[in-house]
Amino acid sequence: MIVVGLTGSIGMGKTTASAMLRELGLPLFDADRVVHRLLSPGGAAVLSVAEAFPGVRAQNGGINRGLLGQRVFGDALELKRLEAILHPMVARNEKDFLGRVRARREPIAVLDIPLLFETGAESRCDYVIVVSAPAFLQRQRVLRRPGMTEIRFAAILRKQTPDHDKRRRADFTVPTGAGRALTLRRLRTIITLLRGHRRALCAVTG
Numbered sequence: 001m002i003v004v005g006l007t008g009s010i011g012m013g014k015t016t017a018s019a020m021l022r023e024l025g026l027p028l029f030d031a032d033r034v035v036h037r038l039l040s041p042g043g044a045a046v047l048s049v050a051e052a053f054p055g056v057r058a059q060n061g062g063i064n065r066g067l068l069g070q071r072v073f074g075d076a077l078e079l080k081r082l083e084a085i086l087h088p089m090v091a092r093n094e095k096d097f098l099g100r101v102r103a104r105r106e107p108i109a110v111l112d113i114p115l116l117f118e119t120g121a122e123s124r125c126d127y128v129i130v131v132s133a134p135a136f137l138q139r140q141r142v143l144r145r146p147g148m149t150e151i152r153f154a155a156i157l158r159k160q161t162p163d164h165d166k167r168r169r170a171d172f173t174v175p176t177g178a179g180r181a182l183t184l185r186r187l188r189t190i191i192t193l194l195r196g197h198r199r200a201l202c203a204v205t206g
Contacts, residue, residue: 002108005125007116011142013176017131028110029097039063117161130170133177
């Protein structure tokens with residue numbers, strides 16, 4: 001099975017690309033969605049996070065992600081404490097996902113991980129797709145988000161691998177700034193190429 005990493009900086013269109021890959025029939029692991037589930041009412045991380053960060057428990061029994069974000073944003077030590085709780089749980093979910101996909105003999109699986117390069121997760125992937133858009137469009141997209149400011153946007157960018165570096169390290173770059181049709185066409189081409197490559201490998205190895 002070919003494991004493909006999908007990543008991209010904030011506002012680059014990764015969510016759109018992720019949805020398109022699902023439309024193309026690929027099993028996809030969404031790390032952000034897993035974190036959301038872990039912090040939701042009944043989630044496996046709720047008790048540990050609430051104990052480590054008093055005051056972030058929501059009335060519904062989950063974690064108030066806004067309050068939690070305020071606690072860790074701009075504080076490297078607090079962020080590391082949170083990551084030490086969440087990352088092992090996300091890793092176990094990813095391992096379970098890949099196990100299920102392999103059992104179904106799927107040819108390709110996608111790992112949608114926002115901080116793929118920042119966390120070294122690219123080492124678990126056979127290929128990496130990076131989504132990218134012009135900086136002005138990225139800025140427009142991000143600043144339209146509720147609660148986003150120029151200062152917060154700049155701080156987020158400082159924590160992420162620069163777009164030009166992501167593109168340099170990627171096996172494939174997918175543009176998201178010239179319309180959905182082009183993005184989908186590029187993704188379809190990549191997946192067709194990878195499926196053909198896998199068939200060729202299978203033929204060689206028997």
